[in-house]
Amino acid sequence: MASFFDRMFGRNREGSSATAKDRLRFVLQYDRINIPPEKMEEMKREILEVISKYVAIDREKVDIALEQRDRDHSKIVAEIPFAKDRVLQIGATPDENNDETQSENEAGNAELDEVTQEDSE
Amino acid sequence: MGAKVVTITSGKGGVGKTTTTANLGVSLARLGKKVIVIDADIGLRNLDVIMGLENRIVYDLVDVIEGRSKLRQAMIKHKQFPDLYLIPAAQTRDKMAVSPTDMIQVADKLREEFQFILIDSPAGIERGFRNAVAPADEILVVTNPEVSAIRDADRIIGLIEAENKGPGKLIINRIKQGMVKKGEMLSANDITDILGIKIIGIVPEDEYVIPASNSGVPVTLNPNSRAGIAFTNIARRLTGEDIPLMDLEDNGGIFNRIARLFGGGSGGT
Helix, strand or coil: CCHHHHHCEEEEEEEEHHHHHHHHHHHHHHHHHHCHHHHHHHHHHHHHHHHHHHHHHHHHHEEEEEEECCCCHHHEEEEEEECCCCCCCCCCCCHHHHHHHHHHHCCCCEECCCCCCCCCC | CCCCEEEEEEECCCCCCCHHHHHHHHHHHCCCEEEEECCCCCCCHHHHHHHHHHHCCCCCHHHHHHCCHHCCCHHHECCCCCCEEECCCCCCCHHCCCHHHHHHHHHHCCCCCCCCEEEEEECCCCHHHHHHHHCCCEEEEECCCCHHHHHHHHHHHHHHHHHCCCCCEEEEEEEEEHHHHCCCCCCHHHHHHCCCCCEEEECCCCCHHHHHHHHHHCHHHCCCCCHHHHHCCCCCCHCCCCCCCCCCCCCCCCHHHHHHCCCCCCCCC
16 A cells, blocks of 8 residues: 555655665764764773762663764763662662662663762661 | 855755856856856866866966956956856965955955855865855755765864854755655655754755766756756845755656556656
8 A cells, every 4th residue: 555655746765865874874974973983982981980980880781872863963872771780879878778879770771971879868 | 246155065065066066157147247266175176177268267266366367357257148257266276375354355445346165175274275264155965875075074164163153054065856756765855853053055966067067067057957957046045035946856746656556657766
């Protein structure tokens, strides 16, 4: 059905031009940001280093990528899952409140611009 | 009043800058404008050949800039259109012979006499490109519906915006509507989505283009050529006329689409 309407009103959406459009969108994001690939890798490493100072992360599941709507609107979007074992909290002391907080955190993910820490006091 | 300086650039080579510049020059002259076209591709002179003026060159742009000739001596008047002139490129290998300031000075000397100054930029993003865009009031970015051309066009668009000369306007050259419909070629809408700048013209692939350059008669002078008509339309848009983008389906309309669906009707381009 979809292809009937495609043929009636538009073009075949499964051809190579759709692939070209996706590939160009991807490539141009990085071209436009103008950060060379080595610098991107450095930036990712440093981001993970900083986060690791506060929480233990699951490096295998980390995803840090550029997103770009158009030339003027770019952002970095990061998914940085916490590691399954105990979360390291600076100044944390083992007590009941802490345990609750820590099991919440084990299930959570951190967004790059927010690292939420519940005050264990 | 003063001329409008329009630079035609692309990033990628071979997409049709020179053909576009030549044809826009001729089209504007046909519309009664006084036009001068400048070949800014130092070392790779081509605009003269496309315009059929190759055997009239005495002095070139570098001769003028280095003081070996006066500006007027390097200006070649077109035989058919007395209000159309060409300043050819030099065939020197020294790309540093011309600077952006030189180009601005040349353009300023021409601004009073002409209504349009068209500058044919070389390919690339280095000095030649910077020279060509330095005096521009408006920049036209030529691209083909093909990944590397579009990627390079994007780079150029970024560079011209960085020099505060943006946004450019897009010319999509060598579109084949049949391939677009089959999903095998990016459409004009796809390209403008990706690049984010407005289209000033869409030029279809056209078999008349090569014979035109073979004979040195720009294709816009051929009334049978759809590319030629597209160039004329771009020229008219440059003068401020609001011409709708050409319907590339010469047999468009819903009934023809239905007919094609059931095996009838003539094919598109």
